[in-house]
Amino acid sequence: KRLTHMDPNERANVAETLGWLGKDAKPAVAALRSRLSDPQTLVRVRAAEALGRIGPAAVEAVPEFINWLSERETRLVEAAAHALGGIGPLAKDALPALVEQVVNRDPAAREAVAGALGKIGSLSRIFVPKLAAHLNHVDSDVRETIARAIGGIGPEAKAAVPALSQKLGDVDRAVRTACAKAIGQIGPSAAAAVPQLIELFNDKDYGVREHVAKALGGIGPASAPAVRGLTKLLQDDRGSVRLAALEALTAIGAAANEATDAIKALADNDKYAQVREAAILAIEAITPG
Numbered sequence: 001k002r003l004t005h006m007d008p009n010e011r012a013n014v015a016e017t018l019g020w021l022g023k024d025a026k027p028a029v030a031a032l033r034s035r036l037s038d039p040q041t042l043v044r045v046r047a048a049e050a051l052g053r054i055g056p057a058a059v060e061a062v063p064e065f066i067n068w069l070s071e072r073e074t075r076l077v078e079a080a081a082h083a084l085g086g087i088g089p090l091a092k093d094a095l096p097a098l099v100e101q102v103v104n105r106d107p108a109a110r111e112a113v114a115g116a117l118g119k120i121g122s123l124s125r126i127f128v129p130k131l132a133a134h135l136n137h138v139d140s141d142v143r144e145t146i147a148r149a150i151g152g153i154g155p156e157a158k159a160a161v162p163a164l165s166q167k168l169g170d171v172d173r174a175v176r177t178a179c180a181k182a183i184g185q186i187g188p189s190a191a192a193a194v195p196q197l198i199e200l201f202n203d204k205d206y207g208v209r210e211h212v213a214k215a216l217g218g219i220g221p222a223s224a225p226a227v228r229g230l231t232k233l234l235q236d237d238r239g240s241v242r243l244a245a246l247e248a249l250t251a252i253g254a255a256a257n258e259a260t261d262a263i264k265a266l267a268d269n270d271k272y273a274q275v276r277e278a279a280i281l282a283i284e285a286i287t288p289g
Helices: 008-037 041-068 074-103 107-136 140-169 173-198 206-233 239-269 273-286
Strands: none
Touching: 008 041, 041 074, 074 107, 074 140, 107 140, 140 173, 173 206, 206 239, 239 273
16 A cells, blocks of 8 residues: 555555565565656655566566666666566567567666576577677677676587687686686586687686686586696685586596696695595596596
8 A cells, every 4th residue: 555655665665565575475466566657756766676577476467677778878777677587488479579679778777687588497498599790789898798697508509619718818806706616507518618718728817717617517527628628727725626526527427537746746645635536526526436
């Protein structure tokens, strides 16, 4: 009842409170939906946030959110994308409009769109080629966001592997990192990217090296050609890189046998307990019997 209060701040606060109730606020969906046309932007945004937190039960609001995605006010685009992500796969009708917004000029809106595509999940796969084409965007921030969006789709985004592999050589480290992470999220079907990942073992940015190792771990046994390079990464001065390399060698399994001595050295001497523990697990994974 208080969603119709004459004070817009009260309406906004009530909508926010309903949102924190999450799925339990399902009976309020119709009333919250009516606030999506409120004259005050803050109320509209809070109502959208609440509907997103309610989740799939708010599917009836998808048409309004699709319309919001074409708004000039980026705050509404961001709110709509977050809400659609909360609704999840039932918001599949919004996919074409979401894909159009991956190049939105506003970083927060782009991030929300990328997140929504990932939460809608495998149903986004038919738009993967279009997303991959945007990896050539002139703005590096946009390229990074698109790579994250593709990664969020997961194994169903395998059609983007060639484009992601090409962008592993991007001049921007954040783009290289995002592409490597996306390849790892796609998993075993991204095995064709292994040669390009190997080329980044000497990247000057430790975050890139770390995510390259993680990507190889995500690909699994097909990353066997990278064992020699991963073994060298076991000497990296960053503990997070050593840990990622160990996890990759563990995922490769018996084919990583040549790294056994280097792994044992970490199990005995690394200064980080987490790395030592990971080394022990790696030895168990790659040693027959």
